[in-house]
Amino acid sequence: xxxxxxxxxxxxxxxxxxxxxxxxxxxxxxxxxxxxxxxxxxxxxxxxxxxxxxxxxxxxxxxxxxxxxxxxxxxxxxxxxxxxxxxxxxxxxxxxxxxxxxxxxxxxxxxxxxxxxxxxxxxxxxxxxxxxxxxxxxxxxxxxxxxxxxxxxxxxxxxxxxxxxxxxxxxxxxxxxxxxxxxxxxxxxxxxxxxxxxxxxxxxxxxxxxxxxxxxxxxxxxxxxxxxxxxxxxxxxxxxxxxxxxxxxxxxxxxxxxxxxxxxxxxxxxxxxxxxxxxxxxxxxxxxxxxxxxxxxxxxxxxxxxxxxxxxxxxxxxxxxxxxxxxxxxxxxxxxxxxxxxxxxxxxxxxxxxxxxxxxxxxxxxxxxxxxxxxxxxxxxxxxxxxxxxxxxxxxxxxxxxxxxxxxxxxxxxxxxxxxxxxxxxxxxxxxxxxxxxxxxxxxxxxxxxxxxxxxxxxxxxxxxxxxxxxxxxxxxxxxxxxxxxxxxxxxxxxxxxxxxxxxxxxxxxxxxxxxxxxxxxxxxxxxxxxxxxxxxxxxxx
Numbered sequence: 001x002x003x004x005x006x007x008x009x010x011x012x013x014x015x016x017x018x019x020x021x022x023x024x025x026x027x028x029x030x031x032x033x034x035x036x037x038x039x040x041x042x043x044x045x046x047x048x049x050x051x052x053x054x055x056x057x058x059x060x061x062x063x064x065x066x067x068x069x070x071x072x073x074x075x076x077x078x079x080x081x082x083x084x085x086x087x088x089x090x091x092x093x094x095x096x097x098x099x100x101x102x103x104x105x106x107x108x109x110x111x112x113x114x115x116x117x118x119x120x121x122x123x124x125x126x127x128x129x130x131x132x133x134x135x136x137x138x139x140x141x142x143x144x145x146x147x148x149x150x151x152x153x154x155x156x157x158x159x160x161x162x163x164x165x166x167x168x169x170x171x172x173x174x175x176x177x178x179x180x181x182x183x184x185x186x187x188x189x190x191x192x193x194x195x196x197x198x199x200x201x202x203x204x205x206x207x208x209x210x211x212x213x214x215x216x217x218x219x220x221x222x223x224x225x226x227x228x229x230x231x232x233x234x235x236x237x238x239x240x241x242x243x244x245x246x247x248x249x250x251x252x253x254x255x256x257x258x259x260x261x262x263x264x265x266x267x268x269x270x271x272x273x274x275x276x277x278x279x280x281x282x283x284x285x286x287x288x289x290x291x292x293x294x295x296x297x298x299x300x301x302x303x304x305x306x307x308x309x310x311x312x313x314x315x316x317x318x319x320x321x322x323x324x325x326x327x328x329x330x331x332x333x334x335x336x337x338x339x340x341x342x343x344x345x346x347x348x349x350x351x352x353x354x355x356x357x358x359x360x361x362x363x364x365x366x367x368x369x370x371x372x373x374x375x376x377x378x379x380x381x382x383x384x385x386x387x388x389x390x391x392x393x394x395x396x397x398x399x400x401x402x403x404x405x406x407x408x409x410x411x412x413x414x415x416x417x418x419x420x421x422x423x424x425x426x427x428x429x430x431x432x433x434x435x436x437x438x439x440x441x442x443x444x445x446x447x448x449x450x451x452x453x454x455x456x457x458x459x460x461x462x463x464x465x466x467x468x469x470x471x472x473x474x475x476x477x478x479x480x481x482x483x484x485x486x487x488x489x490x491x492x493x494x495x496x497x498x499x500x501x502x503x504x505x506x507x508x509x510x511x512x513x514x515x516x517x518x519x520x521x522x523x524x525x526x527x528x529x530x531x532x533x534x535x536x537x538x539x540x541x542x
Contacts, residue, residue, distance in 0.1 A: 003075030003155035008032035014146035018344035020125025039152035040145035048077035055089025056109025058240035059116035067159035075153035084180035090279030092376035093184040095131035110278035113250035117243030132349035132373030191309030206269035213245035216275040251283035275377035282377035286395020294324035297361030306390040316357035342468035350460035407503040414538035424492035
């Protein structure tokens with residue numbers, strides 16, 4: 001070690017979750033807090049002599065955190081750091097740079113779709129050499145280090161200016177500042193039929209992309225407007241701001257209401273999409289039609305062969321357990337593997353690395369493929385555009401075609417946000433205690449066929465992950481899932497996932513909430529969310 005050693009810590013509560021450590025920005029910017037967590041990370045992964053990628057979504061405290069991390073990396077013997085200009089890198093772009101440069105890992109500064117600003121949230125996540133989020137073994141090692149450290153190493157030398165591309169030195173460590181967009185844009189151009197998409201825009205195709213004042217703005221502007229020829233102004237809120245312009249950068253109909261309203265208007269553009277704080281999530285809307293993320297995964301999987309990068313077909317499809325089973329029906333029709341994993345993109349990594357799957361998705365607006373090891377919002381938007389260009393169909397027509405072939409899986413997620421932790425846990429405990437008695441019981445007009453706390457056996461490395469969400473499945477094909485979210489920083493978020501499949505064409509036009517009314521009632525009757533929490537309605541419905 002070089003530099004100086006600052007005695008500090010340990011701090012309680014620095015256990016990384018499914019997407020690293022997320023806390024209030026004020027907490028991370030408090031004296032020594034960020035430094036102790038970064039030291040735990042560098043120590044746990046054995047950073048000496050390694051090459052790391054560094055960047056984030058531009059939220060408040062990101063630039064300051066990047067400078068601190070560079071100084072700590074130098075003091076901990078890191079050989080080289082590749083950092084995005086102005087410390088900006090979308091999460092999928094960071095994953096790509098790790099893989100492109102053969103780096104040993106990367107540190108991503110983001111709290112994803114959580115609000116930013118000094119009154120908002122901040123996060124630090126470590127990604128491993130395959131470009132994906134650290135698996136549980138690594139996050140456990142980081143947590144163990146947070147409990148036993150007595151301080152951190154840092155150099156007194158200032159970090160280099162990150163506003164200009166180029167090669168710099170920080171003590172004995174090499175620092176390479178790179179354009180955050182160019183390598184990612186080149187990757188997208190290698191996967192999709194850019195000439196066909198350009199021709200579609202040239203024929204008058206109109207779209208709106210809401211970057212939500214977050215990191216995807218520069219990527220979308222370069223790719224959609226400059227390289228593909230979308231009209232100037234097609235990218236909304238395209239300048240990243242430390243507080244995301246006061247927006248909640250979560251791409252769903254609630255928080256992207258402006259975009260959603262434009263697509264539902266009489267003079268709507270042909271296509272709409274949005275991405276989140278760090279660029280790994282997406283929402284897709286067609287003229288007059290909203291595409292839920294579970295359906296989006298299924299449609300993309302069924303039509304991926306229309307894009308040059310996937311012309312050889314898919315090896316398999318993976319989805320998180322709460323995501324609807326719509327993609328499973330596509331996998332069955334294609335004769336390929338279908339995998340159901342816990343929530344958290346890290347669970348897809350082994351399947352992707354082993355060549356078992358090509359496309360993955362989560363109901364929480366995340367979709368991706370084996371091109372990186374993260375979900376990728378702009379990638380999903382470009383695959384949609386490629387499919388629209390290749391088929392000449394509208395989004396509504398593609399959805400109707402899909403439902404005619406595979407049936408419609410009605411799906412919705414109800415979020416109960418900022419609940420008292422004890423109240424949310426009481427809901428989970430009460431239902432968990434009843435699971436063993438539920439199979440065979442009649443609820444409404446249908447019988448419970450399965451009730452469990454989901455456990456996952458990784459088919460690649462044999463690892464087990466238990467207590468991943470409560471499932472109740474009914475004989476008529478309906479099901480609901482209940483779990484606590486691990487991405488919030490205030491109170492607890494209880495998420496209720498609802499699903500009902502239909503093969504009857506006359507049903508396809510039904511409103512999803514109406515089509516799900518019976519399973520919504522069943523979930524309330526069994527889980528007693530209103531009775532226990534006092535909440536009569538969810539805060540967010542997607």
